[in-house]
Amino acid sequence: MSKPAFLGIDWGTTNRRVHVLGADGFLLTTQADDKGVLSLTRDQFPAEIAALRARFGDLTVIAAGMVGSARGWVEVPYLPCPVTLGELAGRLCWVEPGRTAIVPGVAIADPLRPEVMRGEEVQILGAVQAGLVPPDALLCQPGTHSKWATLSGGTLTGFRTAMTGELFALLRRHSLLSGLLDGPVEPGPDFDAGLALAMQGAPLGRLFGERAAALLGLRDPASVAARVSGLLIGGDVAEQGLAPGQPVHLLADGMLARLYATAIGAAGGTVHPVSSQAAFLAGIIRICLHQNLWS
Amino acid sequence: MSKPAFLGIDWGTTNRRVHVLGADGFLLTTQADDKGVLSLTRDQFPAEIAALRARFGDLTVIAAGMVGSARGWVEVPYLPCPVTLGELAGRLCWVEPGRTAIVPGVAIADPLRPEVMRGEEVQILGAVQAGLVPPDALLCQPGTHSKWATLSGGTLTGFRTAMTGELFALLRRHSLLSGLLDGPVEPGPDFDAGLALAMQGAPLGRLFGERAAALLGLRDPASVAARVSGLLIGGDVAEQGLAPGQPVHLLADGMLARLYATAIGAAGGTVHPVSSQAAFLAGIIRICLHQNLWS
Numbered sequence A, B: 001m002s003k004p005a006f007l008g009i010d011w012g013t014t015n016r017r018v019h020v021l022g023a024d025g026f027l028l029t030t031q032a033d034d035k036g037v038l039s040l041t042r043d044q045f046p047a048e049i050a051a052l053r054a055r056f057g058d059l060t061v062i063a064a065g066m067v068g069s070a071r072g073w074v075e076v077p078y079l080p081c082p083v084t085l086g087e088l089a090g091r092l093c094w095v096e097p098g099r100t101a102i103v104p105g106v107a108i109a110d111p112l113r114p115e116v117m118r119g120e121e122v123q124i125l126g127a128v129q130a131g132l133v134p135p136d137a138l139l140c141q142p143g144t145h146s147k148w149a150t151l152s153g154g155t156l157t158g159f160r161t162a163m164t165g166e167l168f169a170l171l172r173r174h175s176l177l178s179g180l181l182d183g184p185v186e187p188g189p190d191f192d193a194g195l196a197l198a199m200q201g202a203p204l205g206r207l208f209g210e211r212a213a214a215l216l217g218l219r220d221p222a223s224v225a226a227r228v229s230g231l232l233i234g235g236d237v238a239e240q241g242l243a244p245g246q247p248v249h250l251l252a253d254g255m256l257a258r259l260y261a262t263a264i265g266a267a268g269g270t271v272h273p274v275s276s277q278a279a280f281l282a283g284i285i286r287i288c289l290h291q292n293l294w295s
Helices: A042-056 A085-090 A118-131 A166-175 A187-198 A201-215 A221-238 A252-266 A277-290 B042-056 B084-092 B119-129 B165-176 B189-199 B204-216 B221-238 B254-266 B276-289
Strands: A006-010 A016-022 A027-033 A060-065 A093-095 A099-103 A104-110 A115-117 A137-141 A146-152 A155-162 A246-249 A272-275 B002-009 B016-022 B027-033 B060-065 B093-096 B101-103 B107-108 B115-119 B135-139 B144-152 B153-163 B247-251 B270-274
Touching: A006 A277, A006 B016, A016 A042, A016 A246, A016 A277, A027 A042, A027 B204, A085 A118, A085 A252, A085 A277, A093 B135, A099 A187, A104 A155, A104 B165, A104 B204, A115 A155, A115 B204, A118 A137, A118 A155, A118 A246, A118 A277, A118 B270, A155 B204, A166 A221, A166 B016, A166 B165, A187 A201, A187 A252, A201 B093, A201 B107, A201 B115, A201 B153, A201 B204, A201 B221, A221 A252, A246 A252, A252 A272, A272 A277, B002 B027, B016 B042, B016 B276, B060 B276, B084 B119, B084 B135, B084 B270, B084 B276, B107 B204, B115 B153, B119 B247, B119 B276, B165 B221, B165 B254, B189 B254, B221 B254, B247 B254, B254 B270, B270 B276
Parallel strands: A006 A060, A060 A099, A137 A246, A246 A272, B002 B060, B060 B101, B135 B247, B247 B270
Antiparallel strands: A006 A016, A016 A027, A093 A099, A104 A115, A137 A146, A146 A155, B002 B016, B016 B027, B093 B101, B107 B115, B135 B144, B144 B153
């Protein structure tokens, strides 16, 4: 086994993944925990980094994601879209010079269609550099805030965000529907029924019907969560206006990958699955190489 | 001034309006308070009614709204749509025989498009009986759950619900946007800008842009609440697919009436305002008359 060479951290709002990369570029180990930026105050970050070095070695650290936001460690200015991986690597924010850096996020400062991302850019540009997706591609990254990104000639040229995951969580936790949304969410007839409703348009106008159906005893309450998930994910996918057979490169893992693959297929798209973790690693390794940080 | 004849109560989830009607059919007084059904347990309703009789006289009570739901006093079965005011009046649920009745709600038990309402039916059918709206009409009742109802020949023949108000409240209280939604919500350029975005379609996909714009310093944070309100109300109205100049009878009062009137106008509809309180009174009086309850 090769010696550890650096730490690549995918540091999000609620979760953190610390990847230990070896000198040969292979992943040695990953530590996943819930030390997302919202669980830390600004002055706790240096101690967190010190604890990681105490555990994994005195390594260079490259972090991406919400760690670079106003709620994170240091607010790193966004780079404007279009953007390449080389530009990301060339504009690292060195919190500790030569030792600890944060990757900038990407923004579209168009008043008519403003957008921001932090963390997804490493996956997107890593995936294309590693050949996991072609240089001209539509990518989907589902999550609390799902991203739909466009690559042209290997450059990230545009993206849009839908609050699909957050909306489902709001409905489940705080809404009139909350008592109805504790059932399982997985691909199957209930999820498909929600997708079919969403494809008819106006998914928001269908939400109340799920409560009405429950009040009227028209269906099994355990089916409602999967139906509402289908409605929201189906609405998210339908908004993209996919052409028949259009390839969608789906950067996702686990259940969310299965749900979005089903929805994209129902909307007529052709799904190409890509592991979001593999895409992140491909990106963070190349950022490190670009900086001649490899030890 | 005529003697009090009966109490008509619009008893909703969070609020209650007790109307004291005189023998000549005129409104004597209204007591509005926050004793909605969620503030009361089932066994507290008799004491509430007794307190109202102690204050206003030993009168017949006709109540409508969520008081007849599973979370209210007595769960009253829905009447199927289409429905008339005479049918509502003929199917009162007498909690205390001859003394206290609850008006049934209305349901559409169509598994493809299920719907329920409680309370709005008194306004809708009251408005048409009193000539406040024509016998063939499209009505809009904005609120936590906005209703769009169709009258044909004076009969309520269909309706749909959008969770527009609840969604705005969820976003303001619990979402990523919550810190941005404390500004004023009123008709004006910001609300209009939200409407314009909604009319382009896919309003949900525009929500995240409001946060992005704030992060990028593209606009005044105080404008975001009105913009998001415009997005959601505009999306609600756009889903109705109004024909150019189509009359919409807007049963509303206060700021919500102004916001929906603006949105309906922006979508090409022609607004006919109707006071929702006047419509409720018209309905509850006629239900009482129908029952020969007039003293």
